[in-house]
Amino acid sequence: MTFHDTLLEQTQAERAELLSVPILKAALAGQIARQDYVAFLGQAYHHVRHTVPLLMACGARLPARLEWLRAAIGEYIGEEMGHHEWVLDDLVACGADRATCAASQPSLATELMVSYAYDTIARGNPVGFFGMVLVLEGASVALATRAANTIQTALGLPRNAFSYLLSHGELDVEHTGFFEGLMNRLDDEADRQAVVHAARRFYVLYGDIFRTLRRDGLRLAEAA
Incomplete structure (x- = not known):
């Protein structure tokens, strides 16, 4: 069995x-309101805009023995640059004000996930950051294109309100094989365990963004 x-x-x-979170199941069934989708995009903006800075931070902290992984991070950076602007484009297509969205504050759940990502890199093993990559890309492959098509039909929004979801559904399918190859090259047990540990945490943290989406990130027992 590979790693x-x-x-x-x-x-x-x-x-x-994560996949059983009620609002995700509702989205796939076309049972969410426009404000739910706008709220999702608003939080996506706040974590997507950290993707490149996080990749850079991870690359800077990797030891020399993982130079090959640093090179791979360079490829990721080139592909992820500017994606937060796509999210803002979608928000504008939904009728939101671009400047207001860009100046908004993240929810508690989003802020905690981003903070944990930086903390994993700075305090722990930076390779653990790839646990976040697994969670976000895996969720995107599983949900993004299906959700975009269902939500568009249900809400009657224009196609250009879904550039982030549609592009990431397709892009992350391509990334999956690349990610698998990188993980299978990890031969240090501590690195491997760091990825597993972080992935478990990020599944919970990312799920909390959706569990609390309708209440601005407040942790609510009934939403779990």
């Missing part, structure tokens, strides 16, 4: 819990 297979197996329960 990538092991990673998926050891995080299966957390992944299933």
Whole structure:
């Protein structure tokens, strides 16, 4: 069994819990309101705009023995640059004001996830950041294109209100094989365990963004 297979197996329960979040199931059934989609985009902006800075921070902290992984991070950076602007484009297409959205504050759940990502890189093993990559890209592959098509039909929004979801659904399918190859090159057990540990945490943290989406990130027992 490869490490990538092991990673998926050891995080299966957390992944299933994320995919069972009520608002995600409602979105796939076309049962959400426009304000739910706008709220999702608003929080997506606040974590997507940190993707490139996080990749840069991770690359800077990697040891010399992982130079090959630093090179791969360079590829990721080139592909992820400017994606937060796509989210703002979608918000404008939904009728929101671009400047207001860009100047807004993240919800508690979003801020905690981003903070944990920086903390993983700075305090722990920077390789653990790839646990976040697994969670966000995996969720995107599983949900993005399906959700975009269903939400567009249900809400009657224009196609250009879904550039982030549609592009990431397709882009992250391409990234999946690349990510798998990187994980299978990790040969240090501490690096591997750092990825597994972080992935488990990020499944919960990312899920909290959706669990609390309708209440501005407040942790609500009934939303779990």
